[in-house]
Amino acid sequence: MLVKGKPLVAVVSAGLSKFGKMEGFTGRELFIEAVGDALQRCPDINLRKDVKAVFVGMMSESFEHQGHIAPMLADWAGLLPAPAIRTEVACASSAAALRMGIFSILSGLYDVVLVGGLEKMTKRSTLEATEFLGMAADFPFEQWTGVTFPGLYALMATAHMHRYGTTEEQMGLVAVKNHHNGALNPKAHLQREVTLDKVLNSRMIAYPLKLYDCSLISDGASCAILTRPDIAGKYTDKPVYIIGSGQGSDSLALSQRDDLTSLRAARYAAREAYEMAGIKPRDIDVAEVHDCFTIAEIIAYEDLGFCKRGEGGRFIEDGTPMLDGELPINTSGGLKSKGHPVGATGVAQIYEVFLQLTGQAGKRQVEGCDIGLTHNVGGSGATCFVHILKGG
Amino acid sequence: MGKEDECEAPQFTIEQFYRFLSEKKLMAARCIKCGTKYLPPRPICSNCYSRSLDWIQLETRGKLITYTIIHVAPPRLQSLVPYAYGILELEDGLRLPGMIRGIPDNEIRIGMELEVTFESAASEDWPKWPMYYFKPPR
Ligand SMILES: [Zn+2]
Numbered sequence: 001m002l003v004k005g006k007p008l009v010a011v012v013s014a015g016l017s018k019f020g021k022m023e024g025f026t027g028r029e030l031f032i033e034a035v036g037d038a039l040q041r042c043p044d045i046n047l048r049k050d051v052k053a054v055f056v057g058m059m060s061e062s063f064e065h066q067g068h069i070a071p072m073l074a075d076w077a078g079l080l081p082a083p084a085i086r087t088e089v090a091c092a093s094s095a096a097a098l099r100m101g102i103f104s105i106l107s108g109l110y111d112v113v114l115v116g117g118l119e120k121m122t123k124r125s126t127l128e129a130t131e132f133l134g135m136a137a138d139f140p141f142e143q144w145t146g147v148t149f150p151g152l153y154a155l156m157a158t159a160h161m162h163r164y165g166t167t168e169e170q171m172g173l174v175a176v177k178n179h180h181n182g183a184l185n186p187k188a189h190l191q192r193e194v195t196l197d198k199v200l201n202s203r204m205i206a207y208p209l210k211l212y213d214c215s216l217i218s219d220g221a222s223c224a225i226l227t228r229p230d231i232a233g234k235y236t237d238k239p240v241y242i243i244g245s246g247q248g249s250d251s252l253a254l255s256q257r258d259d260l261t262s263l264r265a266a267r268y269a270a271r272e273a274y275e276m277a278g279i280k281p282r283d284i285d286v287a288e289v290h291d292c293f294t295i296a297e298i299i300a301y302e303d304l305g306f307c308k309r310g311e312g313g314r315f316i317e318d319g320t321p322m323l324d325g326e327l328p329i330n331t332s333g334g335l336k337s338k339g340h341p342v343g344a345t346g347v348a349q350i351y352e353v354f355l356q357l358t359g360q361a362g363k364r365q366v367e368g369c370d371i372g373l374t375h376n377v378g379g380s381g382a383t384c385f386v387h388i389l390k391g392g
Numbered sequence: 393m394g395k396e397d398e399c400e401a402p403q404f405t406i407e408q409f410y411r412f413l414s415e416k417k418l419m420a421a422r423c424i425k426c427g428t429k430y431l432p433p434r435p436i437c438s439n440c441y442s443r444s445l446d447w448i449q450l451e452t453r454g455k456l457i458t459y460t461i462i463h464v465a466p467p468r469l470q471s472l473v474p475y476a477y478g479i480l481e482l483e484d485g486l487r488l489p490g491m492i493r494g495i496p497d498n499e500i501r502i503g504m505e506l507e508v509t510f511e512s513a514a515s516e517d518w519p520k521w522p523m524y525y526f527k528p529p530r
Binding site: 155159204256 | 406410432457459460461462463464465466467468469472474475477478479487488489491497502519521523524
């Protein structure tokens with residue numbers, strides 16, 4: 001029986017590879033870079049002896065023409081013969097790995113597990129990547145009829161603009177903010193600031209979304225080491241606890257949803273996570289949200305209850321989610337500037353919140369933060385995970 | 393199932409939806425038990441799990457509820473960019489997404505009336521389905 005606010009699991013360490021166009025590296029090499037990073041941060045763990053299972057997220061076999069990755073990654077991470085499973089729910093694949101890791105510990109079967117994710121995308125052309133990412137949409141009525149992944153978010157953006165008066169400038173501010181944060185993150189793909197002018201004048205991808213409204217096609221990997229909460233002290237004196245985990249689903253086809261301006265799966269996942277944690281949106285100190293497109297971050301503000309429905313545009317305009325604002329959002333640079341190797345993203349968000357809650361976030365450190373949230377969306381919103389973390 | 397019995401009673405499937413489309417008919421399924429309508433059709437009602445369904449032919453006119461102009465497309469469609477794409481709300485709130493043709497991009501507005509038009513030839517390669525488009529009504 002779950003008790004409100006009681007830790008589900010502890011995160012004793014987390015690791016991230018460099019994100020970006022990692023020429024010369026395959027996905028598995030990036031993954032063990034992330035594992036090495038986590039190990040360095042938690043030298044008291046004996047990975048081979050302590051880790052009893054591996055859960056890894058990856059969206060698409062197409063990028064590297066490689067299936068059956070889970071045991072291969074367990075091998076390269078030096079964890080054989082630990083059981084290993086891959087999870088797939090599009091861009092939320094590694095949040096799924098995290099949630100399966102949580103379940104495996106809550107079941108009582110394991111005390112320590114490794115979760116993570118990866119995607120190696122940049123060796124493919126943009127057109128190929130567009131096609132592979134598009135496979136997360138409903139084939140007979142979306143891919144076949146000509147919509148792309150940016151196109152689906154563009155359909156939401158047009159609807160949001162029409163219904164609430166949200167502007168291209170407000171969406172552009174999300175990109176400006178996230179690039180500002182990413183410039184402070186040494187692992188980010190694009191570590192440079194952009195101006196609103198540059199965002200608004202970048203080339204059109206799917207009206208009203210321009211190049212700088214879109215997240216990056218990146219290579220990268222992420223991981224986290226989870227333990228039973230009561231044994232976390234064996235491995236670190238600064239654990240972070242996961243106190244809420246929510247997940248929701250919706251129709252794969254955007255057109256079948258009642259509301260095009262909000263993600264029902266996200267609202268459902270958020271409610272579940274908040275209730276489990278016994279907290280309210282106003283209790284959150286720092287959050288990583290799924291800004292695959294700038295409009296997605298604006299919708300996330302609303303779905304997570306940080307502001308009212310329709311007020312996401314004003315929320316960014318008022319500066320609340322800025323690094324020095326009341327509720328800093330995407331301190332890592334988000335998918336927009338840190339990069340979006342899709343299968344790595346969910347646990348990469350956990351990595352950032354872990355750093356923030358343990359005071360390891362360097363130049364982008366938010367002072368005095370105790371409770372963090374992650375929001376990871378699959379495809380155009382048919383899957384969403386929300387996790388809530390608390391410092392030790 | 394043999395080839396012969398396939399066409400006898402049209403199954404409530406996506407393949408059948410596209411077969412009807414080749415005949416220039418826009419068809420949805422309706423659950424006889426609870427009245428829920430499905431576009432695309434489903435063989436079992438997701439609302440009440442009934443298998444008693446019938447076909448309804450839809451009016452092809454609808455209202456555009458959102459749109460985009462796509463500039464980067466997958467390889468199959470890259471020769472068509474930029475092209476408009478939107479979601480049409482048909483009778484009874486049923487919705488269909490698709491490409492918009494026959495109107496300049498800057499004249500597309502949410503709320504405008506468009507109609508479904510059919511390109512009857514199915515693709516030669518997989519998945520062997522026809523395409524449909526939305527156009528201003530004649
Ligand atoms: Zn029914």
